[in-house]
Amino acid sequence: MSVNVLLDPADPALRSWVPGANNPDGDFPIQNLPYGTVDGGVAVRIGNKALVLRDVLEADLFVKKLASSDEFQMAMDMAWLNGIAELSPEQQTMLRRNLAYMLAEGSPARPKLERLLRDANDASVEAPEDAPFVVGDYTDFYASLHHATNVGSMFRPTNPLLPNWKHVPIGYHGRASSIIPSGRPVIRPSGQTVASDDGPPSFGPCKLLDYELEVGFYVGVGNELGETVPVTDAWRRIFGFCLVNDWSARDIQKWEYQPLGPFLAKNFATTVSPWVVTREALEPFRVAGPSRAADDPRPLDYLCDPNGTNIDITLEVFIASLKMRNSGLAPTLVSRGSFRDMFWTPAQMLAHHASNGCNMQIGDLLASGTVSGATKDSRGCMLERTWRGTEPITLGDGTERKFLLDGDEVIIRGHCVKPGHPRIGFGECRGIVLPARA
Numbered sequence: 001m002s003v004n005v006l007l008d009p010a011d012p013a014l015r016s017w018v019p020g021a022n023n024p025d026g027d028f029p030i031q032n033l034p035y036g037t038v039d040g041g042v043a044v045r046i047g048n049k050a051l052v053l054r055d056v057l058e059a060d061l062f063v064k065k066l067a068s069s070d071e072f073q074m075a076m077d078m079a080w081l082n083g084i085a086e087l088s089p090e091q092q093t094m095l096r097r098n099l100a101y102m103l104a105e106g107s108p109a110r111p112k113l114e115r116l117l118r119d120a121n122d123a124s125v126e127a128p129e130d131a132p133f134v135v136g137d138y139t140d141f142y143a144s145l146h147h148a149t150n151v152g153s154m155f156r157p158t159n160p161l162l163p164n165w166k167h168v169p170i171g172y173h174g175r176a177s178s179i180i181p182s183g184r185p186v187i188r189p190s191g192q193t194v195a196s197d198d199g200p201p202s203f204g205p206c207k208l209l210d211y212e213l214e215v216g217f218y219v220g221v222g223n224e225l226g227e228t229v230p231v232t233d234a235w236r237r238i239f240g241f242c243l244v245n246d247w248s249a250r251d252i253q254k255w256e257y258q259p260l261g262p263f264l265a266k267n268f269a270t271t272v273s274p275w276v277v278t279r280e281a282l283e284p285f286r287v288a289g290p291s292r293a294a295d296d297p298r299p300l301d302y303l304c305d306p307n308g309t310n311i312d313i314t315l316e317v318f319i320a321s322l323k324m325r326n327s328g329l330a331p332t333l334v335s336r337g338s339f340r341d342m343f344w345t346p347a348q349m350l351a352h353h354a355s356n357g358c359n360m361q362i363g364d365l366l367a368s369g370t371v372s373g374a375t376k377d378s379r380g381c382m383l384e385r386t387w388r389g390t391e392p393i394t395l396g397d398g399t400e401r402k403f404l405l406d407g408d409e410v411i412i413r414g415h416c417v418k419p420g421h422p423r424i425g426f427g428e429c430r431g432i433v434l435p436a437r438a
């Protein structure tokens with residue numbers, strides 16, 4: 001490996017020649033370099049542009065040691081990120097550093113690369129056909145204390161938090177087949193709902209459709225069946241992070257969730273953002289945590305992570321009605337919180353998931369559960385935000401919402417800021433609600 005064609009993108013002083021990359025309010029500086037897919041190929045996002053890595057390979061611009069490796073060539077033949085995640089840690093580091101070198105100010109590769117860049121607002125970049133990974137399995141956790149307490153207190157006022165909650169990261173197995181990319185519409189689901197707690201049920205379109213603001217992460221290094229993932233080793237096994245909207249049908253959920261948990265109320269659609277922000281890019285934004293109250297139980301040993309951290313990601317949810325979009329009104333901000341407030345960390349979720357010997361595989365998606373904070377405006381779903389519809393929110397067009405209506409678009413954004421470091425963003429996770437099928 002010749003060192004003069006590699007640069008460390010972790011250097012906060014590094015700047016790029018790509019348009020938009022040095023914008024202080026932008027999501028995609030050279031320190032980010034998130035991966036996604038464009039035109040059926042692996043791509044990296046920077047500033048207002050995207051670069052398809054196969055184009056770079058064909059132009060013979062990658063360092064020889066990387067370009068000539070079988071694993072790398074196989075990864076370039078894939079339309080998903082699974083092959084990139086399968087590269088050795090050394091190859092992944094080399095790829096990031098080689099890209100940083102090519103995209104940094106003053107790079108001699110600029111004239112050749114300029115011709116390969118694609119505009120970020122091209123349809124193929126903005127609205128990918130598929131989610132960035134082939135996800136074998138998807139699990140959704142319930143890791144926010146505020147969310148669990150709020151939802152619990154609506155349904156069990158005297159007993160909001162069940163006795164297990166502070167001991168065991170609660171989750172359910174979601175469905176991978178209905179994970180969809182940002183931009184694909186979501187059809188309002190139909191299902192069994194009841195007018196009163198005991199039934200009888202009727203079948204029809206969901207009336208209480210909700211979003212859930214979540215952060216997801218893709219597994220980069222898995223474990224064999226029967227083996228486990230030590231919590232202190234879990235962070236480095238995460239490939240990268242994304243934004244997730246766990247669309248939820250609250251009326252269907254209410255009737256079906258006991259005794260086995262969510263089922264059809266959740267698995268009609270889960271939207272993921274197109275760009276996967278690598279664990280490396282988020283390193284500067286790791287913060288001590290999670291905080292535990294003095295009388296909280298100490299985690300059991302297998303979940304005890306002395307150097308465990310949360311990540312300080314600011315998260316926002318916006319809603320735009322059809323009328324707002326048609327009249328050019330900006331989407332209304334309905335929630336703003338931080339991922340740093342979570343009670344369980346991504347490392348604890350991964351270690352817990354594998355603690356029974358369940359094999360985690362490359363590209364598996366684990367999501368955090370709704371991210372809610374202590375304040376009203378940081379509640380991460382409509383159920384909490386409108387307190388079961390009793391406190392409606394008003395959108396920019398003057399209309400009120402208790403839950404989502406047909407035509408509403410939900411937009412989730414996320415970013416990290418820290419003095420002395422360029423802002424690292426996630427882009428957007430979007431979805432428009434379409435009417436139920438007749």
Ligand code: MN
Nearest residue numbers: 212246369370
């Ligand atoms: Mn969820």
